[in-house]
Amino acid sequence: DVSEKFLIGGAVRYENYSDFGGNTSWKVSTRYKINESGVLRASYSTGFRAPSLHQVYLSNVQTLVSGNTISNQGTFNNVDPVIKDLGVASLFAETATNLSAGITIKGSKDLTISLDYYNVKVEDRVVFSGEIGGTDDNGNPNAAVQQVLNDNSVTSIKFFINAADTKTQGFDFTIRQKNLEVGAGKLGINLALNINNTKLEGDVKTPTKLLNYKKAIFNRKEQSRIISARPNTKFLFGADYKINKLTASLNNTYFGEVTWLHATDPGKDQTFTGKVVTDLSFGYELTDMISINAQVNNLFDVYPDAIDTKGDVVTDLGGRFKYPWEVNQFGFNGMTFRAGLTFKF
Numbered sequence: 001d002v003s004e005k006f007l008i009g010g011a012v013r014y015e016n017y018s019d020f021g022g023n024t025s026w027k028v029s030t031r032y033k034i035n036e037s038g039v040l041r042a043s044y045s046t047g048f049r050a051p052s053l054h055q056v057y058l059s060n061v062q063t064l065v066s067g068n069t070i071s072n073q074g075t076f077n078n079v080d081p082v083i084k085d086l087g088v089a090s091l092f093a094e095t096a097t098n099l100s101a102g103i104t105i106k107g108s109k110d111l112t113i114s115l116d117y118y119n120v121k122v123e124d125r126v127v128f129s130g131e132i133g134g135t136d137d138n139g140n141p142n143a144a145v146q147q148v149l150n151d152n153s154v155t156s157i158k159f160f161i162n163a164a165d166t167k168t169q170g171f172d173f174t175i176r177q178k179n180l181e182v183g184a185g186k187l188g189i190n191l192a193l194n195i196n197n198t199k200l201e202g203d204v205k206t207p208t209k210l211l212n213y214k215k216a217i218f219n220r221k222e223q224s225r226i227i228s229a230r231p232n233t234k235f236l237f238g239a240d241y242k243i244n245k246l247t248a249s250l251n252n253t254y255f256g257e258v259t260w261l262h263a264t265d266p267g268k269d270q271t272f273t274g275k276v277v278t279d280l281s282f283g284y285e286l287t288d289m290i291s292i293n294a295q296v297n298n299l300f301d302v303y304p305d306a307i308d309t310k311g312d313v314v315t316d317l318g319g320r321f322k323y324p325w326e327v328n329q330f331g332f333n334g335m336t337f338r339a340g341l342t343f344k345f
Helices: 053-057 083-087 143-151 208-215 221-227
Strands: 008-019 021-037 040-051 060-066 069-073 095-109 112-128 157-158 160-182 186-200 234-242 245-257 256-258 268-273 277-287 290-297 335-345
Touching: 083 143, 112 221, 143 157, 143 208, 160 221, 186 221, 221 256
Parallel strands: 069 157
Antiparallel strands: 008 021, 021 040, 040 095, 060 069, 095 112, 112 160, 160 186, 186 234, 234 245, 245 277, 256 268, 277 290, 290 335
8 A cells, every 4th residue: 555545566476387387477456546436446467378178189080071072170189290290389378468447436325337448468379270281371282281181091180279469458338326216116227338359460370381371270260269259349238126025137238240250251251240138037035035036038039140151061061050150149049938946044
């Protein structure tokens, strides 16, 4: 505590792992009280994420039938000699820096408003490569890669690799008003907005032996999993009401649009429009010990846009999927209902 209003904090952490070595992370933070109803805050920190077990060790060969052709697609783990023959280095930890700043204002004991900005940079992000075949991005044959494919009886190879740097920035805005007297009960209102953007920075990092495979290693489809597969905008308007032993809540959540990028053909890209999903719940206390509750998720049975293959059978895996499966907007289970009984003792 520098003063009653001004606080500074810090931390340092060192960890050592047998598979990829050590890491030192640190953080500094500060908070300043504007007055009794306002607070400014900020922090800057570093961090890391170790490769997961499946990213290091996943290995399989799939025989796929698509477009009247049969292919053997091999996913080789990061410690396999096959991957080393292609010059792919062992996976190492992603590192990150995180800057955030915000303000909270308490208009009254029942009204709170907050606004936060964040900026996160991730270096050497682990990504799942596209299919590496016997020809490079320019359509030129690569004898060395083709030999590796032949030796392992596959038509293409995929693997995990530290290949990309990304920057994500955005802000969160929330308003919470509670204890509004409406009728014989009390009403609470929630508003929340998140707007964010993720973009790639710099070139795709490729092994020397695969310099002409940048588009294949991190193709448009794999890029979309990071930059456009999740909504850049999310807005929630919710209300809860309590009267005597009855409680009810209603939440409307807008999930913004998401975009799936085709691996090679921009003409087959698809954007799935934003939708509003409504959830409704009730609870009632029968006694001090027994209560019942009921909840309807997706009250109006809203679904994402259907997939438009534009003639590409790979997009929906030959008709097996009606709704998007490679981008994540919201679920496609439609309306669901559940009820429960709670007994406290």
